[in-house]
Amino acid sequence: MxxxxxxxxxxxxxxxxxxxxxxxxxxxxxxxxxxxxxxxxxxxxxxxxxxxxxxxxxxxxxxxxxxxxxxxxxxxxxxxxxxxxxxxxxxxxxxxxxxxxxxxxxxxxxxxxxTEIPPIPPEAREEARGLLAAEGPAALHARLAAADPASAARLRPSDSQRLARAWEVWRGTGRGMDFWHKEGGxxxxxxxxxxxxxxxxxxxxxxxxxxxxxxxxxxxxxxxxxxxxxxxxxxxxxxxxxxxxxxxxxxxxxxxxxxxxxxxxxxxxxxxxxxxxxxxxxxxxxxxxxxxxxxxxxxxxxxxxxxxxxxxxxxxxxxxxxxxxxxxxxxx
The missing domain is CATH 3.40.50.300 (P-loop containing nucleotide triphosphate hydrolases)
Structure with a gap:
């Protein structure tokens, strides 16, 4: 045993x-x-x-x-x-x-x-939630695709929670979710x-x-x-x-x-x-x-x-x- x-x-x-x-x-x-x-x-x-x-x-x-x-x-x-x-x-x-x-x-x-990601500043989190509420998930996905195409490719345009998370990580750390996934955890x-x-x-x-x-x-x-x-x-x-x-x-x-x-x-x-x-x-x-x-x-x-x-x-x-x-x- x-x-x-x-x-x-x-x-x-x-x-x-x-x-x-x-x-x-x-x-x-x-x-x-x-x-x-x-x-x-x-x-x-x-x-x-x-x-x-x-x-x-x-x-x-x-x-x-x-x-x-x-x-x-x-x-x-x-x-x-x-x-x-x-x-x-x-x-x-x-x-x-x-x-x-x-x-x-x-x-x-x-x-x-x-995946271990550094702490996210509150202002980055607030920005992500604000964009999601004002523009909707599809528009946020388009923004993410322009700023962080590798991370956007992993997400559905309707997945609002994960899109907001990906945006706040990119804004808060200067690196996308795809980068942090590859870093290990x-x-x-x-x-x-x-x-x-x-x-x-x-x-x-x-x-x-x-x-x-x-x-x-x-x-x-x-x-x-x-x-x-x-x-x-x-x-x-x-x-x-x-x-x-x-x-x-x-x-x-x-x-x-x-x-x-x-x-x-x-x-x-x-x-x-x-x-x-x-x-x-x-x-x-x-x-x-x-x-x-x-x-x-x-x-x-x-x-x-x-x-x-x-x-x-x-x-x-x-x-x-x-x-x-x-x-x-x-x-x-």
């Missing part, structure tokens, strides 16, 4: 069933489920971001769900620090850390490390002197199964109080550029509350946006390895719970996780 600390990663697109799989495996292996989704960190958005229910969280330890005020943007660096602390706490308690979510950059920050996650070992389960269900799941989830969210969550969030008058204000369903239900569209149209728009997002997630996971091929198990189905698997399929999943827990997996 390896004396290196081990953690399991469960990744995949929105509505693929990651949480159900994580819950089942945590019950079987004595795990602590640690959130690795950039929207589920925010408080007050339990329904809209599909955070675990109160009953599920009472069943076994869940960490980093609903812990961040929506007024404060959560960075990858912040999440990595919090996740490492929770992983070490789980390890000390004799539990298996199971990191579950859909944010690929969060997983990558653990397995590959983070923190390196893979470690526990003391020992690097963590990771194995990953990646969910990659068929598109039609995801589309159906997204529609069903949206209807369930409305029944569970999604409109009230959005009403409370909008009442705070937060900056619309904040990540929580752009969570799926917030813009659409906000438009309903302003009387701009009806609830049916909001659902159509939200489900379309979520579906497009899941395509980008799936593409990202296909092009970025979370672990070595021999340490990644891919499931081409949507998960409703471990009970849906046949005896042989369940045994295969348990064997895969057990090999990681025991340190018997091999890297091809």
């Amino acid at each position: 390896s004396d290196q600390p081990f953690a399991l990663l469960i990744a995949g697109p929105t509505a693929s069933g990651k949480s159900a799989l994580a819950l089942g495996l945590a019950e079987h292996f004595g795990g602590t489920v640690i959130n690795a989704d950039s929207m589920q960190v925010y408080a007050g958005l339990r329904v809209l971001t599909a955070q675990p229910s109160a009953a599920e969280m009472a069943c076994l330890p869940h960490r980093l769900y609903g812990v961040r005020d929506p007024a404060e943007a959560a960075s990858v660096a912040w999440w990595r620090e919090q996740a490492l602390a929770e992983m070490e706490a789980a390890r000390a308690a004799g539990r298996l850390p199971i990191l579950c979510g859909g944010t690929g950059l969060y997983f990558r920050s653990l397995t590959e490390g983070l 923190t390196g893979p996650a470690r526990l003391g002197e020992r690097p963590w070992r990771f194995a990953a389960i990646r969910l990659d269900p068929p598109r039609d199964a995801l589309r159906d799941a997204i529609r069903l989830r949206w209807a369930a969210m409305l029944r569970a109080g999604a409109e009230a969550e959005v009403r409370a969030l909008l009442a705070r008058g937060l900056d619309p550029a904040l990540p929580a204000m752009r969570a799926h369903g917030v813009p659409e239900l906000g438009a309903v509350q302003r009387g701009a569209i009806g609830l049916e149209e909001a659902g159509r728009r939200a489900c379309l946006a979520i579906g497009q997002y899941t395509k980008r997630q799936a593409t990202w996971y296909r092009h970025h390895a979370l672990a070595a091929p021999s340490l990644t198990h891919t499931i081409h189905a949507r998960i409703a719970g471990l009970e849906q698997f046949s005896e042989s399929e369940g045994a295969e999943i348990f064997s895969f996780v057990r090999s990681g827990v025991d340190g018997s997996e091999t890297d091809d």
